[in-house]
Amino acid sequence: MRIVIIGAGEVGYNIADILSKEGNDVVIIDRNEEQLKMVSENLDVQTILGSGSSPHVLKKADLDRSDMVVAVTDSDETNMVACLLAATQSRVPLKIARIRSPELNGKSELFGKNHLNINLCINPEREAVKSAVNLMEFPGASEIIDFAGGRIQLIGFNIDADCIAVGEKLSKLGELSGGKNVLIVSITRGDKLIVPSGNSVIEENDYLFAVAESTDVRDVLEFFGKDIDLPKRVIIMGGGITGFMLSELLEKKGISTKIIEKRQDKCEILASKLNKTVCLHGDGTSQELLKEENIQDTDYFIAVTSDEEANILGALLAKQLGAKKVISLINRVDYVHLIPTVGIDGVINPRHSAISKILHYIRKGKIISVTPLYNEKAEIFEVVALETSEIVNKPFKEIKFPKGTIVGAIMRGDEIIIPGGNSIVLPGDHVVIFTLRSAIPQVEKILTVKLDYFE
Amino acid sequence: MKVKHIFYILGAFLFYFGLTLLLPIIWSIYLGEGDLNALLLSLLITSATGAVFYFFFKPGEDRISLTHKEGFVIVTAGWILAATFGSLPYLLYGVFSTFTDAFFESMSGFTTTGATVITSIASIPHGILLWRSLTQWLGGMGIIVLSIAILPLLGVGGMQLYKAELPGPVKDKLKPRIAETARILWIVYVIISVVEFILLLFGGMGVFDSLCHTFTTMATGGFSTSDTSIAHFHSAYIDGVITVFMLMAGINFSLHYSVLTGNFKTFFKNSELRFFLAVALIATIIVTLNLRLNLFDETVKSLRYASFQVVSIFTTTGYVTGNFADWPALSKIILLLLMFVGGSAGSTGGSIKCMRILLIIKHGYKELYRLVHPHAVTTVKLGENIVSVDIMESVWGFFILYLSLTVFATLIMSVLGVDMMTAFSSVAATIGNVGPGFGMVGPSSTYSELPYLGKWILSFCMLVGRLEIYTVIVLLIPEFWRK
Numbered sequence: 001m002r003i004v005i006i007g008a009g010e011v012g013y014n015i016a017d018i019l020s021k022e023g024n025d026v027v028i029i030d031r032n033e034e035q036l037k038m039v040s041e042n043l044d045v046q047t048i049l050g051s052g053s054s055p056h057v058l059k060k061a062d063l064d065r066s067d068m069v070v071a072v073t074d075s076d077e078t079n080m081v082a083c084l085l086a087a088t089q090s091r092v093p094l095k096i097a098r099i100r101s102p103e104l105n106g107k108s109e110l111f112g113k114n115h116l117n118i119n120l121c122i123n124p125e126r127e128a129v130k131s132a133v134n135l136m137e138f139p140g141a142s143e144i145i146d147f148a149g150g151r152i153q154l155i156g157f158n159i160d161a162d163c164i165a166v167g168e169k170l171s172k173l174g175e176l177s178g179g180k181n182v183l184i185v186s187i188t189r190g191d192k193l194i195v196p197s198g199n200s201v202i203e204e205n206d207y208l209f210a211v212a213e214s215t216d217v218r219d220v221l222e223f224f225g226k227d228i229d230l231p232k233r234v235i236i237m238g239g240g241i242t243g244f245m246l247s248e249l250l251e252k253k254g255i256s257t258k259i260i261e262k263r264q265d266k267c268e269i270l271a272s273k274l275n276k277t278v279c280l281h282g283d284g285t286s287q288e289l290l291k292e293e294n295i296q297d298t299d300y301f302i303a304v305t306s307d308e309e310a311n312i313l314g315a316l317l318a319k320q321l322g323a324k325k326v327i328s329l330i331n332r333v334d335y336v337h338l339i340p341t342v343g344i345d346g347v348i349n350p351r352h353s354a355i356s357k358i359l360h361y362i363r364k365g366k367i368i369s370v371t372p373l374y375n376e377k378a379e380i381f382e383v384v385a386l387e388t389s390e391i392v393n394k395p396f397k398e399i400k401f402p403k404g405t406i407v408g409a410i411m412r413g414d415e416i417i418i419p420g421g422n423s424i425v426l427p428g429d430h431v432v433i434f435t436l437r438s439a440i441p442q443v444e445k446i447l448t449v450k451l452d453y454f455e
Numbered sequence: 456m457k458v459k460h461i462f463y464i465l466g467a468f469l470f471y472f473g474l475t476l477l478l479p480i481i482w483s484i485y486l487g488e489g490d491l492n493a494l495l496l497s498l499l500i501t502s503a504t505g506a507v508f509y510f511f512f513k514p515g516e517d518r519i520s521l522t523h524k525e526g527f528v529i530v531t532a533g534w535i536l537a538a539t540f541g542s543l544p545y546l547l548y549g550v551f552s553t554f555t556d557a558f559f560e561s562m563s564g565f566t567t568t569g570a571t572v573i574t575s576i577a578s579i580p581h582g583i584l585l586w587r588s589l590t591q592w593l594g595g596m597g598i599i600v601l602s603i604a605i606l607p608l609l610g611v612g613g614m615q616l617y618k619a620e621l622p623g624p625v626k627d628k629l630k631p632r633i634a635e636t637a638r639i640l641w642i643v644y645v646i647i648s649v650v651e652f653i654l655l656l657f658g659g660m661g662v663f664d665s666l667c668h669t670f671t672t673m674a675t676g677g678f679s680t681s682d683t684s685i686a687h688f689h690s691a692y693i694d695g696v697i698t699v700f701m702l703m704a705g706i707n708f709s710l711h712y713s714v715l716t717g718n719f720k721t722f723f724k725n726s727e728l729r730f731f732l733a734v735a736l737i738a739t740i741i742v743t744l745n746l747r748l749n750l751f752d753e754t755v756k757s758l759r760y761a762s763f764q765v766v767s768i769f770t771t772t773g774y775v776t777g778n779f780a781d782w783p784a785l786s787k788i789i790l791l792l793l794m795f796v797g798g799s800a801g802s803t804g805g806s807i808k809c810m811r812i813l814l815i816i817k818h819g820y821k822e823l824y825r826l827v828h829p830h831a832v833t834t835v836k837l838g839e840n841i842v843s844v845d846i847m848e849s850v851w852g853f854f855i856l857y858l859s860l861t862v863f864a865t866l867i868m869s870v871l872g873v874d875m876m877t878a879f880s881s882v883a884a885t886i887g888n889v890g891p892g893f894g895m896v897g898p899s900s901t902y903s904e905l906p907y908l909g910k911w912i913l914s915f916c917m918l919v920g921r922l923e924i925y926t927v928i929v930l931l932i933p934e935f936w937r938k
Contacts, residue, residue, distance in 0.1 A: 002631070025631035033843055041523075046631040049840075 001025070002066045004092075006052030006082045007073030008035045010331050010351045011098065011124065013043075015070060015358055020045050027061045030073075053081035055089055063090040070358065072098040072122075083118045096120045096358055102245055120361045125242045127353030132327060133249055135346045136234075136300055138217060139325055140226020142207075142346050146214075147382050147432050152409050152416060153214045154185075154380055154432075155221070158340050159206045163225040171198035181418035182212045182220045185406045185434035186378065193378065195404045195436065207340065209380075211408030211432060213416050227325075231255060231299035235323070237284030237314050238305030239263075239270045242329060242350070246304065247277045258293055260284040285314045287321065296322030303328040304348065308335065315344050380408065380434045383447060387427040390446040397421040404436035405443055459512045460521065461529055466508025468533055468602050469540065473501030476544070478589060482663075483582030490548050490580040497543035504540070524935065526615030530599050531927050534918055537598055538562040544586050550579055555907050562914045564590030565598065566921035567803060569677025569773035569890030570881075570913070572903040576682050581663060588667035588678055594921070595674025595704070595803035596644045604637035620922065629709055643711045644803075648673045651700045658693045672700045675804045677773030677890040684775040684898075685763070694763050694776055705731065705770035705798035726838045731799050731809045738765045738793060742786045749783040761786070769793040771805040773890020780897040787893065791880065794887045805888030805920050807857055811850045813837070818847055856924045861886055864916050871906045881905070885913040886920040 001024045005012045008030035016039065020026040026045040029052050030036050036047040050057030052073055063069070069086040071079035079097040086092040097111075099121045104110065111118040134144045143156035159166060165173060170184055187194040188207040194200065202208070212220045218228050234250055236243050239261030250257045251274065258278040261267045271279040282289040284303065295301065301318035303311035308330050315326035327346040330336055339347050385392050391399055396407065396419060410417040411430040417423060425431060435443050476498040483491045521529070542554070542561035551557045556572045563570045564587055573579065593601065599620040617633050629636045648669050655665035664680050671678045681687035685697060703711070706728060713721040722728065742761040743754070751757045760777040767774045768790045779790060796812055798804015817835045825833055835842040861882050868878035873895060880892030881902070891898045895905065902910065919927045929935055 020631070025635075027631050040628070044631075044633050046628045 001068065002062075003027070003068045003070065004029065004058075004061050004063055004066045004086075006030075006069065006071040006079070007098075008032065008039050008047075009072065009074065011072045011354045012070070013039060014351065014355050015072070016045050017043055018355070018359070027066070029057060029061055051078070053078045053085070055085055058082065058085050058089065063092060066090070066092050068092065068094040068096070070096045072096075072354070076101050076104065080116055080118075084116055087117045094119055096122065096361065098122050098124065098354065100125060100241060102126075102241060120358070122354050122357045124350035124354035125245060127357055128329070128348045128350035129242060129245045129249060131353055132246060132302065132346075132348045133253075135327065136231050136250075138221055138228065139231065139299075139345075140221040140224070140228055141217075142340070143209075144217075145380070147211075147380075147409070151214055152211060152411070152432060153217050154209060154211050154408070155217060156207065156209050157221065157224060157226055159202060159204060159208060160225060161204050163202075163204075165202045165224060166204050168202055169198065170196055170200050170202070181216055181416075182210050183406070183408050183418050185209050185211055185380070185408045193436070195406060195434075209434070211418065211434075213409075213418070229299075231325075233294075233298045234258070234300040234302065235260065235290075235293060235295065235298050235318070237301070237303040237311070237318075238329075239266045239279070240304065240306060242304040242348070244270060244273065246302065247274055251276050260289065260293075285310060285317055287317065290318060290321050298323045299325060301326045302348070305329070308332060312338075312342070312344065316342065319343055378404075378434065378436050379440070380432065382430055382432050385425045385427055385429045385431050386447070389427075391431075392425050392427050392429075395422050395424055399446075402435070402439040402442035402446070404439045406434045408432040408434050456522070456524055456528070460514060461525055461532070462508050463512040463514055464521075464529055465532055465536060466505050466510075466512060468599070469505030469536060470502050470509055471505070471602065472537060472540065472598065473498050473503075473505060475589065475593060476501070476586065479544070479582045479586040482585050483580070486581050488580035488582065490544070490582040493544050493548035494582055494586065496547050497540070500543060501540040521615045523615055523618075526618065527926050527929055527935075530616055530620045530922065531918075531930055533599055534565065534922065537565050537594075538914075538918070541565060541586075541590050544583050548580070548583055550583065553907075555910050556903070559902065559910045559914050560587070561590065562917050563885075563890075564588075564676070564678065565594035566888050566917040567591050567594050567671075567674045567676040567771070567805065568885055568888045568917045568920075569671065570885055570896070570902050570917075571678065571890075572901055572910070574682075574901055574903050576680060584680055585663070585667060588670040588676075588680070591674040591676030591678055592648070592670035593674075595676065596641055596708075600637045601641060603634055604641050620926070629712060639712055640708050643708050643715060644673065646715070647700070647703060647711065651696065654696045654700075655693065658688075658690055658696060660688065660693060664688075668697065669700075672697055672772065672774075673704050673803065675701065675704045675770045675772040675798060675802070675888070677767070679774065686776045691759055694759060697774065698763050698766050701766045701770045701772045701774070702732075702735065704772070705766075705802050705804040707799045707801035708803075709801055710799075724838065727799050727810045727813060730813045734793075734796060734809070735766055735769055738769065738789055742782075742789055745783050745786045750781075764790065765793065768889060769796060770798045770802075771887055771889045773884070775891060775898040778897075778899050780893060780899065791883065791893070794880075794883045794889050794892075797887055807854065807887075810837075811853060814842060814847065814850050815854060817842075818851075853924055856928065857886070860916070860919060860924065860928075864912055867912055868909055871909045871912075873905065873909065877905075881909075881913060882916055886916040888917060888920050 003019055003024050003026050005016050005026060005028045008028050012028060016026050016028050020043055027048060028039055028045050029048045029050060031051050033049055036049055040047045048057060048061050052071060063086055069083060069092050071082040073079055076099050083095040083097045086095055095118045097118045100123055110116055111121055135141065138144060141155040141157045145154040184196055186209045187196050210220060222228050233256045236247055236259045239259050243259055247257045247259050258280060259270060260280045260282055261270060262283055264281055267279050267281045295318055301315060301323040303314040305311055311328035311330065315328040319326045325345045327348060328344055329348040331349060331351045336347060407419055409432040410419055410423060410425055412426060476494055480494045483494055538558060538561045542557035545551050545557040545560055559572050597620045599616050603617060629639050651672060652665050652669040655668060667680045679685060685694065710722050710725055710728060739762045742765055743757045746757040746761050747754050763776045764779055795807055797806025797808050800808045800810035814835060821833050821835055825831060835847060864882040865879050868882060877894035877896055880894060881896045884890055884892035896902050
């Protein structure tokens with residue numbers, strides 16, 4: 001598959017990285033020579049210098065022979081023009097654009113068949129805001145990903161010292177928790193990713209990924225000693241697009257929200273657009289201001305400015321001043337690893353959200369959804385079990401799964417099964433599978449499904 | 456730096472590299488001239504060594520990625536290994552009595568220099584002669600690039616190797632994937648070679664000579680199957696064909712690709728190509744006039760020898776049809792200067808390359824222009840593209856390093872006791888991968904009389920010149936190895 005990516009920023013770079021490593025021909029276009037140099041030095045892709053909205057440049061990128069265009073520059077206008085050109089000048093079948101403006105959402109008439117004809121609009125900020133709200137609903141989890149239309153959830157959380165599961169084998173968890181249906185699909189200990197078996201032991205500071213029915217998630221988190229109360233008071237630092245969308249959502253949920261923004265003009269705009277939210281003019285990293293606004297009684301402090309370092313520092317400061325939980329927006333992968341160790345409770349990563357949305361979309365077929373985890377080292381996906389697959393009609397203990405692969409959940413009609421050794425998959429079931437990236441070819445083989453792309 | 460990965464890749468490279476000896480072996484079996492054992496043994500030693508390294512250092516993971524540094528080390532080491540193992544047939548058959556000579560000949564082959572230390576080519580069996588020509592053809596487009604093209608050995612690391620072997624000032628990737636780009640360059644290379652082979656056959660050259668000369672023309676190498684080089688054939692047709700193909704080999708192969716895909720506009724609008732052809736044309740005209748007025752009585756004869764020799768030296772091939780040592784001073788100086796220009800970037804030609812010379816001229820003009828219009832905003836442009844300051848700096852850096860190395864090596868050569876012209880021209884001809892120089896290393900003599908140390912210095916010059924200075928020299932600075 002030949003893919004043209006317009007914009008070599010964080011999102012463009014990472015999509016190019018994943019897609020090219022999976023054997024696609026990738027061409028990447030950007031106006032910034034420096035950025036392109038970095039791309040061509042690290043990735044096996046073709047780079048073209050120029051504007052993505054220039055017909056000439058797009059012709060040079062051989063758009064005519066491409067199967068997909070992914071326009072992810074900073075400018076909505078460029079992305080739209082690029083998709084328009086891809087549709088009219090070259091008839092590219094699949095077009096994905098990043099549209100950030102809150103006024104233009106994916107459902108807009110403008111993107112329909114009759115106008116721009118963009119197949120998928122992604123708004124990284126909107127995705128990130130959604131995941132942030134998700135996180136706030138389950139304060140104990142650091143990551144939450146939905147499957148089966150939200151009926152099954154993958155939760156990522158850290159093990160604290162006082163957790164009762166510390167030092168216990170995974171096989172014992174069922175007894176301890178009183179029969180809760182939960183499956184631990186992976187354990188991260190330091191830099192190491194462990195795919196656990198029944199004999200694996202949970203240690204302090206482990207980071208777990210667990211699959212559970214969404215109705216059980218709250219109980220599961222409670223069992224692991226995590227906080228499950230809904231927040232009442234939230235302070236947001238940064239009044240950009242993300243901050244605005246976030247406060248709008250929280251407002252709707254009836255949570256008391258305050259938003260701090262440095263620039264007077266932005267504050268005025270925010271104040272005019274938001275009804276209940278308190279708009280504060282000032283620096284989110286100023287102790288005086290935070291104290292003045294009762295930071296010690298705040299359930300959540302969320303730092304979403306465009307300055308990642310400021311977000312981290314702001315969050316730490318707020319935590320020190322007494323905020324119960326702090327979340328910060330971080331795009332750089334390098335920093336994400338730091339987060340649990342410094343004491344930040346959660347991360348909003350728009351880049352990551354955008355990437356997984358795009359991967360979801362292009363890997364259609366029998367695969368229903370895919371999410372990269374751990375900095376793209378592992379993936380979790382939902383798939384329909386076929387008659388021809390090796391995993392059907394056999395108890396799990398007789399199946400030889402590739403190393404690093406775990407079936408997290410089975411859905412049969414309305415029933416949800418968190419599997420054990422005696423579980424059986426029937427043809428037509430939906431299966432949630434966690435796997436290391438290196439095992440994907442074997443997984444494809446036993447499922448007789450290709451983790452293939454939309455054709 | 457992951458030493459294990461480096462050994463693993465070099466092992467795989469060496470294994471396949473040994474297999475290229477099969478072509479001369481087939482020839483040797485066919486003719487039965489007694490060089491079969493030497494060739495077979497070379498193959499065995501090379502591939503076996505490679506296989507041992509390959510299996511011993513095979514890494515656990517499927518995909519290994521390389522850093523820039525590892526790329527430099529692998530390419531430089533790969534070339535040194537190729538030259539070392541490539542010298543085995545000469546040594547085992549006994550063409551040379553010393554390793555120095557065998558290594559020099561082998562290095563001269565792979566770097567497409569064409570400087571020889573063989574005094575009597577007629578006494579060498581055909582199998583080994585074919586190997587000698589083949590080394591040039593392999594080295595022309597690049598042995599590492601060939602491995603990238605046909606071996607799915609490397610994932611992302613291919614890019615680092617590709618860049619280290621084909622450094623050029625501006626890289627254009629023809630296809631999204633590096634392996635495919637490499638494959639296309641090799642396919643174009645093979646297609647043009649086949650055409651030349653057929654045309655030479657028509658000139659009555661014989662299959663063996665046509666094959667060998669095709670190999671060495673397309674690589675702008677210059678090894679011949681006769682002591683008197685192309686002059687041996689006394690044929691204006693052959694001179695003409697070879698002149699045309701030397702020119703083609705001196706042109707960027709991605710331009711040939713654009714012609715083969717029907718894109719003539721890209722080809723003729725390319726400013727480097729225009730510069731390349733203009734230099735060839737102007738130099739030919741001056742040398743022709745100079746010869747006509749001072750040496751020959753016929754204009755056509757002057758043109759024939761002048762054009763062949765100008766193109767041969769300019770593209771850094773190094774074939775000889777006339778003993779240019781006896782030519783008038785103006786012609787000799789033009790040839791000597793041409794050694795410092797060389798082919799286009801992305802061609803098989805060596806030396807500084809037209810692209811860099813052109814950029815330096817443009818940059819010089821820009822500085823003058825700025826003196827006239829102090830407030831003007833100026834950029835160096837190449838065709839439609841603006842050349843960034845980074846690239847300009849790397850071009851100047853290359854230029855300075857190239858000249859400094861030439862001066863430095865010339866000094867060492869003169870310390871070793873050769874005359875001035877020999878010292879300077881031998882360095883210019885080896886660092887530029889040309890072949891024949893002046894004085895003791897002139898068109899009618901060989902490099903065999905040079906002192907041993909001198910041969911090692913020149914072998915080093917060839918390697919440095921072929922890998923465009925940076926790739927090799929960067930390994931010599933302590934900062935590179937600092938942890």
